[in-house]
Amino acid sequence: MPSDLVIVANRLPVDRVTLPDGTPGWRRSPGGLVTAIEPVMRASNGSWIGWPGGSDAELEPFEDDGMHLVPVGLAACEIEEFYEGFSNATLWPLYHDLVAKPEFHREWWDSYVTVNRRFAERAAAESAEGATVWVHDYQLQLVPQMLRELRPDLRIGFYLHIPFPPPELFQQLPWRRQILEGLLGADLVGFQLPGAAANFVRLVRQRVGHKTHRDLVYLPDGRTVRAEAFPISIDAAGFQELAQTEAVTQRASAIREALGNPRRIFLGIDRLDYTKGIYARLRAFGELIRDGHFDVEDAVFVQVAVPSREQVEQYRILRDDIDRLVGRINGDFGRIGRPAISYLHSSYPREEMAALYRAADIMVVTPYRDGMNLVAKEYVACRYDDGGALVLSEFAGAAEELRQAWLVNPYDINGMKAALLEAHQADEKELTRRMKAMRRTISQHDVQAWADSFMSVLSETRGATHDKAVRPARRA
Ligand code: GDG
Numbered sequence: 001m002p003s004d005l006v007i008v009a010n011r012l013p014v015d016r017v018t019l020p021d022g023t024p025g026w027r028r029s030p031g032g033l034v035t036a037i038e039p040v041m042r043a044s045n046g047s048w049i050g051w052p053g054g055s056d057a058e059l060e061p062f063e064d065d066g067m068h069l070v071p072v073g074l075a076a077c078e079i080e081e082f083y084e085g086f087s088n089a090t091l092w093p094l095y096h097d098l099v100a101k102p103e104f105h106r107e108w109w110d111s112y113v114t115v116n117r118r119f120a121e122r123a124a125a126e127s128a129e130g131a132t133v134w135v136h137d138y139q140l141q142l143v144p145q146m147l148r149e150l151r152p153d154l155r156i157g158f159y160l161h162i163p164f165p166p167p168e169l170f171q172q173l174p175w176r177r178q179i180l181e182g183l184l185g186a187d188l189v190g191f192q193l194p195g196a197a198a199n200f201v202r203l204v205r206q207r208v209g210h211k212t213h214r215d216l217v218y219l220p221d222g223r224t225v226r227a228e229a230f231p232i233s234i235d236a237a238g239f240q241e242l243a244q245t246e247a248v249t250q251r252a253s254a255i256r257e258a259l260g261n262p263r264r265i266f267l268g269i270d271r272l273d274y275t276k277g278i279y280a281r282l283r284a285f286g287e288l289i290r291d292g293h294f295d296v297e298d299a300v301f302v303q304v305a306v307p308s309r310e311q312v313e314q315y316r317i318l319r320d321d322i323d324r325l326v327g328r329i330n331g332d333f334g335r336i337g338r339p340a341i342s343y344l345h346s347s348y349p350r351e352e353m354a355a356l357y358r359a360a361d362i363m364v365v366t367p368y369r370d371g372m373n374l375v376a377k378e379y380v381a382c383r384y385d386d387g388g389a390l391v392l393s394e395f396a397g398a399a400e401e402l403r404q405a406w407l408v409n410p411y412d413i414n415g416m417k418a419a420l421l422e423a424h425q426a427d428e429k430e431l432t433r434r435m436k437a438m439r440r441t442i443s444q445h446d447v448q449a450w451a452d453s454f455m456s457v458l459s460e461t462r463g464a465t466h467d468k469a470v471r472p473a474r475r476a
Contacts, residue, residue, distance in 0.1 A: 001066040002126060002129075002133060003046050003047040003068065003126055003127065003128060003130035003368075003472075004046070004128050004131045004132065004133070005041075005046030005047070005131065005132050005133075005134070006046060006047045006048075006049060006123055006126050006127050006131060006133045006134070007041060007048045007049065007050075007131050007133075007136065008047060008049045008050070008085075008119055008122075008123045008134070008135045008136065008140060008143060009048070009049070009050045009057045009135075009137060009140070010050060010051055010087070010136070010137060010140060011050045011051055011052075012025040012048060012051065012052050012059060012069050012132035013029060013041075013048060013050075013052035013055075013064075013067070014064055014069065015052065015291065016052045016053050016054050017058060019356075023184050026064060027054075029114065034206070037181070040440050042066055042285045046067075046068070047061075047068045047069075047070055047126050048067055048068070048069050048070065048317075048439070049070045049072060049119065049122050049123055050069075050071070050072060050127060050318070051070040051071070051072050051073070051074055051083075052073075055073070055074055055075055055076045055079055056073065057073065059070070059071040059073065064467050070122060070126055072118055072119055072122050072134075073133065074115065078111055078114070079113070080116055080141075080311075081110075081111035081112075082105055082108070082111040082114070082115040083104075083139070083222065084309065084311050084312050085105065085107075085108035085111065086105075086108035086109060086111065086125060086269040086284055087138060087139040087391040088309050088312050089102065089103050089108075089140075089312055089313075089314070090102050090103055090104060090108060090173075091175070092138070092162070092275075093314075093438060094165060094169060094170070094172065094173060094346045095138060095164065096162065096164055096275045096368070096369040096370075097163075097164050097165065097169065097369045097395075098275050099275050099368045099369060100275055101143070102172070102313045104118075104151055105121070106174075107436055109174070109175055109228045112142070113142060113466075115139075116140055116141070116142035116146060116239065117142075117146055117437075119140055119143050119449065120142075120146035120147040121144045121146075121150065121151060123135075123143065123147050123421050124147060124150040124423055125150045127151060127154055128155055128468060129154050130154070130155070130166035131154055131155070132152065132154070132155045132157070132455075132459075132460075133147060133154050133155070133156050133157070133459065134157045134158075134159065134454075135147070135157070135158045135159075135186070136158075136159050136161065136454075137159070137160060137161045137162070138160060138161075138162055138340075140182055141160075141179050141182045141446035142157075142158070142178065142179070142182035142188035143158075143185075144156050144158050144180070144182060144189075145181055145182045145183075145185030146182070146185065147185060147207055148185040148186075149185075149472075153160075155187055155458060155459070156185060156187055156188075157186055157187065157188045157189075157454060157455075158183055158186040158188070158189045158190065158457040159189075159190040159191075159230070159453075159454065160190065160191050160192070160196070160371070161192070161232065161371050161372070162191070162192075162197055162371040162462070163193070163369055163371050163397070164191055164197075164199050165193065165199065167199060167202055167206060167207075169201075170199070170203055171207075176203070176207060176289075177207055177208060180200075180203055180204055180207055180208050181208060182231075183200070183202065184208070184210075184217065184219065184220065184225050184324075186225060186455070187223075187225060187226070187409055187458060188225070188226050188227075188228065188457055188458045188461045189225060189227045189228075190225070190227075190228060190229070190454050191227070191228070191229050191230070191402060192229065192230075192231055192371040192372050192397040193229050193231065193397050194229040194230065197215060197227040197228055197229050198363050199215060200227050200260045201214075201215065201227050201249070203412075204217050205217075208377065209297075215227050215228050215244040215465075224461070225461075226457065226461045228457060229316050229371060230450055230453055230454045230457075231397060231399075231400065231401060231445070231449050231450070232371075232372050232374070232447070233374075233442065233445050233446050233447045233449065233450050234374050234377045234378055234442070234446065234447055235343040235446060235447035235448075236377070236379060236381040236442045236443050236446040237380055237446065237448075238380055239381035240382065240384050242350065242351065242354045242382075243358055243383060243384060245351075245382070246350065247357045248354045248358060249358065251351070251352070252328050252355045252356075252358035252359040253359075255355055255356065255359040256359050259300050259302070259342065259359075260297075260338060261379070262297070262298050262299055262301075263299065264294075264298065264299045264300075264361045264362060264424055265299075265300055265302060265359055265360050265361050265362070265414065266285060266299065266300070266302070266360065266361070266362045266363075266364055266420070267301075267302050267304075267356055267360030267362070267363050267364065267379075268301070268302070268303045268304065268307070268346075268363075268364045268365070268366075269283060269303075269304040269353065269356065269459065270304070270305060270306065270365075270375065270389030271305075271306045271308035272305040272307060272308050272315065272318065272319055272345065272365075273304060273308055273309070273313070273315070273318075274314060274318045274320070274368075275367050275368055275369055275370060276366070276367045276370070277367050277368050277393060277410040277441045278305060278318075278366075278367035278415045279322055279325060280316070280366060280410050280413060280416065281364050281366045281410070281416065282301065282322070282325055282326065282341060283325065283413060284301060284331070284413050284416040284420060285301045285329075285340070285341070285343075285364075285420065286325070286328075286329040286340065287413070287417060287465050288339055288420060289329070289333045289334065290332070291423055292404050292423070293417075295334055296334060296335055296338045296339070296340050297335075297338065299424070300338075300339070300340065300341070300342055301340065301341045301364075302341075302342045302344070302356065302359075302360070303321060303341060303343050303344070304344045304346070304348065304356065305319075305322065305344070305345050306308075306346070306347045307339050307341070307345060307346070307347065312424075316367065316382050319440045319446075322343075323457045326343045327343050328342055329452050337374050342453060346450070352379070354378075354382055357378060357379045357382035357383070360379070360383055360474070361380040361387075361388060361389065362388070362389045362390075362391060362420070362424060363375075363376065363388065363389070363390050363391065364391045364420070365379075365390065365392050365393060365396060366389065366391070366392075366393045366410040366416065367393050367395060367396050367410065368393070368395055368410055368411070369395050369396075370393070370395065370396040370397060370398070370399035371395065371397050371449060372396065373392075373393075373398045376390060376392055376396065376398045376402060377398060377402075377442055380435070380438045380439055380442050380468045381439075381442055381443075382400065383435050384439075385437065386432045386435045386436050386439065387428070387431055387432070387435065388431065388435060389406065389423035389424075389426060389431055389434070389435075390402065390405040390406065390434075390435075390438065391405065391408060391416075391419050391420060392405035392406065392407055392408070392412060393408055393409070393410045394407050394408065394409055395410065396408075400407070400440050401441050401445065402441065403426045403437075403440075404433075404434035404437045404438050405434070405438065406419040406422060406423045407419075412455075
């Protein structure tokens with residue numbers, strides 16, 4: 001049955017897996033997008049279109065835990081060219097300040113176009129007359145325009161979860177104009193931060209030649225597109241509730257016990273990604289031990305690195321680099337039963353994440369560039385005791401809201417060392433003051449508020465037109 005609300009995202013909120021008895025089944029997949037959208041979907045009975053992972057033959061739509069899920073298949077060569085290639089080795093580094101060098105390949109682009117078209121066609125088929133379609137993220141930037149051509153009756157929103165780069169960087173992309181035009185198929189284009197929305201509007205003016213005013217773009221066909229920031233958040237109450245359960249409380253003490261009850265536990269939890277600054281933060285911690293500021297008897301760093309994009313070369317190189325660094329730091333400073341860094345290359349259930357947040361005294365989040373960073377917000381949500389410290393990169397979107405964190409520049413190792421030390425030495429009064437303020441922010445701006453505000457602006461934006469006589473701006 002066609003739906004009135006359709007979510008289109010690269011991934012379904014479940015992964016195709018082989019169960020222990022050998023039969024195929026589904027497992028919840030981790031990741032920011034899933035964490036953010038799930039509660040919204042449940043509340044509105046919609047459909048979710050996405051890739052189930054793997055390259056199985058086309059799967060039929062199915063119901064899972066109250067959600068109507070519509071799988072879109074990818075062939076093995078599309079996983080390589082569309083997903084690992086154009087999405088994760090071209091767009092991902094380009095949109096994250098060139099932290100790694102983006103690769104430009106024409107075959108990858110062709111595959112990106114093909115797969116975007118498949119998603120658009122699927123969305124067109126699933127949508128009821130006048131339905132709202134919400135397209136997500138950098139893998140699907142052509143879908144809004146393709147979908148609008150197929151179904152002009154739809155209300156289309158697009159949300160970018162990662163940063164949108166300044167024109168100076170975006171202009172490197174050989175297909176810059178096609179991407180901008182793809183996004184302009186939406187009625188509303190949402191970003192994490194106002195700066196990203198401003199970058200987009202400026203590029204549209206310069207590169208496509210449309211007239212713009214503040215956050216509005218005036219198209220020659222009379223349509224108006226709005227570009228606006230909607231900083232994403234988490235299910236703050238849900239996290240707090242989980243953190244308060246007996247099981248999580250006990251597990252948090254068991255973790256501290258297993259680590260030898262050190263005076264201070266530092267924690268990092270990230271997908272193993274070169275944008276997250278894992279290497280630099282571990283180096284800073286290692287140097288603090290070397291310089292005699294910490295002793296492995298009273299401080300330990302727990303780093304969870306969730307396996308990610310393991311087929312992409314840059315990610316394999318990063319994994320090797322971190323393995324070597326951790327080995328060296330533990331070899332130099334660890335003692336029997338007391339490693340300086342407890343390094344875990346694995347993913348964990350939500351309960352274990354909450355227990356780690358509860359066990360940690362200092363949460364260290366140091367990306368070189370991050371759209372938002374939900375881990376920082378989850379840590380704050382779990383600190384219902386108003387304790388714990390957050391060390392946060394200025395270059396994470398979350399830094400615009402969590403002003404009371406110890407803000408650091410991850411490129412400045414000495415600055416990072418100073419902040420880690422300060423957070424480590426802060427007294428309880430200082431910790432409480434900062435954490436209380438951050439908790440207030442998170443509880444007021446949770447994921448429900450995020451989704452509600454996007455949806456409400458989208459419903460006002462749809463159908464907005466302007467006088468077609470508006471003259472286009474000068475073409476760059
Ligand atoms: C992108 C943007 C933006 C992680 N490991 C496990 C696990 N997770 C969950 C965390 C958190 C989410 O995944 C990670 O979100 P982040 O925001 O930290 O980072 P990205 O994956 O890079 O997300 C980012 C986000 O989209 C949302 O718009 O904030 O900037 O890059 O929720 O808890 N969850 C479980 N086990 C794990 O091992 N259960």
